[in-house]
Amino acid sequence: MAKGSDKVAAGRRDFLKLAGVSAVTGTAAVAAGSVAAEAAAPVEGGAGYQETDHVKTYYKLAAF
């Protein structure tokens, strides 16, 4: 999938490594947990997200 030269892609990956993206452990479990929580609710058309409580605040904000 990666476009552009391999060198550029490799440079970017090295940068991300140095920036701490890959030095963080445990995020996979968190991410997997978040996906599992979404999958538990019925999802139509692929992309699922929900922010139930936000709806109420949104309506309040939209009302002015």
Added chain:
Amino acid sequence: MGEAKLALPVSEEDVLRANLYRLLAATLRAGPSRQDLGMFADMHGDDTPIGQAVSAITRVAAKSSPEEVSREFHDLFIGVGRGELVPYGSYYLTGFLHEKPLARLRNDMSRLGIERRDDVAEPEDHIAALCEMMAGLIVGDFGEALDLEEQKKFFQAHIASWAKHFFTDLEGARSSVFYACIGQLGAAFMDVEDQAFLMV
């Protein structure tokens, strides 16, 4: 590293980026459960800005109850009338909900095959929704994984202009304790994303 179900060659670093976006999305969508807090308390970071923010989340998660964090979430985003922060791109960029930034996002979502769930009533430019979309585009939840040039376009069009500002506000918000660490992580991660996309 998991995600073995993906046949597409998404690099390990990109999977980790998606994980960070999902972590941000999960905590900004609703207050974390006890189980979530347990998982947060199990993370480890190094001494980079991202790693330090993760370590801060770990420390605070270990000492917080879901009730405390839920109250914090409520004060920050729900409030009486409104919360301390309004986490929508359109609001950050124009001062109003439902303005042009949201219309532009909807155009791109439709082009990329992303749909809002029927049971979600609020606009799609919520920070949690955008983080979830980025994660999905990186690993291919919505079809094929998006190449870096397309990821860059999406990021620059809908996230770069305001997300760092939002995360910095979250870090400094009066009601923030656990969420100050989430803000710290988000701000550090947006800096890294910004710079990494300059290499694309």
